[in-house]
Amino acid sequence: MAVTGIDAKGRAAIPAFLRAALDRNGAESRVIIAESANAPCLIGFDPAYLEANRAKYGSRADARLDAGEAVDTNIARLAFALNDIASYDSSGRFVLPPFPAMKAGLDKTGPVLFAGLGDTFEIWNPDLLEADANVHPAFKERALFCLSQWKKGGKG
Amino acid sequence: MAVTGIDAKGRAAIPAFLRAALDRNGAESRVIIAESANAPCLIGFDPAYLEANRAKYGSRADARLDAGEAVDTNIARLAFALNDIASYDSSGRFVLPPFPAMKAGLDKTGPVLFAGLGDTFEIWNPDLLEADANVHPAFKERALFCLSQWKKGGKG
DNA sequence: CGGGATACAACGGGATTTTACGGGATTTTA
DNA sequence: TAAAATCCCGTAAAATCCCGTTGTATCCCG
Numbered sequence: 001m002a003v004t005g006i007d008a009k010g011r012a013a014i015p016a017f018l019r020a021a022l023d024r025n026g027a028e029s030r031v032i033i034a035e036s037a038n039a040p041c042l043i044g045f046d047p048a049y050l051e052a053n054r055a056k057y058g059s060r061a062d063a064r065l066d067a068g069e070a071v072d073t074n075i076a077r078l079a080f081a082l083n084d085i086a087s088y089d090s091s092g093r094f095v096l097p098p099f100p101a102m103k104a105g106l107d108k109t110g111p112v113l114f115a116g117l118g119d120t121f122e123i124w125n126p127d128l129l130e131a132d133a134n135v136h137p138a139f140k141e142r143a144l145f146c147l148s149q150w151k152k153g154g155k156g
Numbered sequence: 157m158a159v160t161g162i163d164a165k166g167r168a169a170i171p172a173f174l175r176a177a178l179d180r181n182g183a184e185s186r187v188i189i190a191e192s193a194n195a196p197c198l199i200g201f202d203p204a205y206l207e208a209n210r211a212k213y214g215s216r217a218d219a220r221l222d223a224g225e226a227v228d229t230n231i232a233r234l235a236f237a238l239n240d241i242a243s244y245d246s247s248g249r250f251v252l253p254p255f256p257a258m259k260a261g262l263d264k265t266g267p268v269l270f271a272g273l274g275d276t277f278e279i280w281n282p283d284l285l286e287a288d289a290n291v292h293p294a295f296k297e298r299a300l301f302c303l304s305q306w307k308k309g310g311k312g
Numbered sequence: 313c314g315g316g317a318t319a320c321a322a323c324g325g326g327a328t329t330t331t332a333c334g335g336g337a338t339t340t341t342a
Numbered sequence: 343t344a345a346a347a348t349c350c351c352g353t354a355a356a357a358t359c360c361c362g363t364t365g366t367a368t369c370c371c372g
Contacts, residue, residue, distance in 0.1 A: 013322055062193055062276055065209045073194045074292040076273040081157045081298055099301045169332055247332060
């Protein structure tokens with residue numbers, strides 16, 4: 001778990017320990033950003049899983065082209081529109097996709113909290129994390145500590 | 157997902173991230189435009205994809221004939237006859253084919269929404285997208301966000 | 313164990329490239 | 343020859359790349 005800042009250009013840096021995990025999975029400096037289904041935060045993960053899903057749904061997008069087969073267009077719509085792909089530079093920075101950023105309360109300059117969850121990691125606005133009743137107190141306590149450490153660094 | 161504008165000459169620009177996909181498939185600045193079978197919008201895709209689907213339809217029809225079953229000729233009629241081919245310039249603009257444009261409510265100057273679906277992409281009049289009950293709310297919400305961003309850019 | 317050297321992380325910002333759009337010039341069609 | 347479609351160039355804004363700087367953690371050697 002670590003905190004970095006959003007700069008004037010809307011960029012945030014993925015902490016090094018999470019970046020290392022992405023690189024191990026062959027992410028090639030690309031990360032998928034999506035809304036979390038469980039909390040008012042974003043999740044990030046490497047492109048491999050997403051590509052598999054897209055390949056599965058992408059070939060069944062239109063009933064006419066697919067020779068009359070029934071298709072659920074909304075599945076393809078969501079698979080593509082709700083996942084943003086962002087590429088990060090040599091120091092791990094990526095521009096937060098505007099829509100997810102807005103949904104997660106990250107639409108302005110300020111601190112961002114990254115927390116690894118195994119296959120994915122969460123991206124939080126620290127204020128929303130603190131306010132969420134479903135988040136375990138021990139997790140909150142640690143988040144608060146990381147945040148205060150970051151502020152001590154003189155960036156807040 | 158992105159929004160661009162129709163100009164006074166009836167041209168719209170395919171967003172760069174979709175154009176890149178077309179180029180990767182060897183589209184050579186040409187795109188197929190057709191009505192969607194699933195929604196009041198258009199779909200666009202590269203010429204190779206059209207050829208692949210025609211071949212797929214042909215083999216399906218052959219199989220049914222071999223089995224002594226009837227073939228639905230209308231599927232072939234629609235899959236072959238209703239596709240317009242448009243070429244786009246160096247900045248991705250193409251003239252919307254008049255008939256499909258009319259069918260999708262894109263017959264006047266205004267914003268157009270492009271959304272990738274994998275092998276194809278959808279081309280929407282944002283108003284019709286908003287009004288369509290079959291479109292998933294999460295997709296609508298993002299569309300609305302893209303539209304407002306485009307309007308903020310001063311092009312509306 | 314301590315202190316200096318080294319490596320790397322996060323950040324700021326300039327320089328370059330790309331995008332989307334307007335509109336003029338040329339070609340085609342009727 | 344007039345009208346319409348197409349091609350093509352210029353441009354402002356925005357996104358992207360890439361460099362240097364600063365601060366912090368780690369290493370190494372005495």
